[in-house]
Amino acid sequence: MLVLAVDTATPAVTAGVVSLDGAAPRPLSSRITVNARAHAEVLTPHILDCLAEAGHVPADLDAVVVGCGPGPFTGLRVGMATAAAFGDALGVPVHGVCSLDAIAADAAAIDGRDLLVVTDARRREVYWARYSGGTRVAGPEVAKPADLEPQPSVIVAGSAPHAELFDLPVVAVQTPSPAGLVSVAAPAIVGGVVPEPLVPLYLRRPDAVEMADRRR
Structure with missing residues (x-):
């Protein structure tokens, strides 16, 4: 199975194409740009670059996995909306996972x-x-x-x-990888489970509010 994985829950804009054939997910290509202000600009180009590098086209995808946060409102919705759009256009399931x-x-x-x-x-x-x-x-x-x-x-x-604020040994994993995202969703993908609707994990009100709300 060929899976597209995306995440914009952190300052990293992450996309990748992962092979899932019963064993551990095998990354075929990935693009990661650390820029909290570039989610909307670079995510789709990253996806297309990953597909081209892996030697595939969007129609080859069997599923999409997207990180649903927790994360800031603006960045998080870019990844989720893009994943949903790809899934809808291709007719493939979109699995949301906790980033x-x-x-x-x-x-x-x-x-x-x-x-x-x-x-x-x-x-x-x-x-x-x-x-x-x-x-x-x-x-x-x-x-x-x-x-x-x-x-x-x-x-x-x-x-x-x-x-580094915590008095614990640090494991050098800072952001979700495509393979990590797919590994979380792998049982559902392989089992043919129909995914639940995507629900973002904001955990609090967004930083951006309507002017009417600011006056209250």
């Missing part, structure tokens, strides 16, 4: 110990989730780093400046 789960999947391949994943939530806060044995056991939630206890986790992954 923190994808980071955890990549980190688990390096170090399988109990893990804390943190990403930048802005406003001096982090999005976070905990994992044990490869399974999410808490989160995702948003909090100030000072209010988030590192324990019982024994390692941390995610945004480097924020991971």
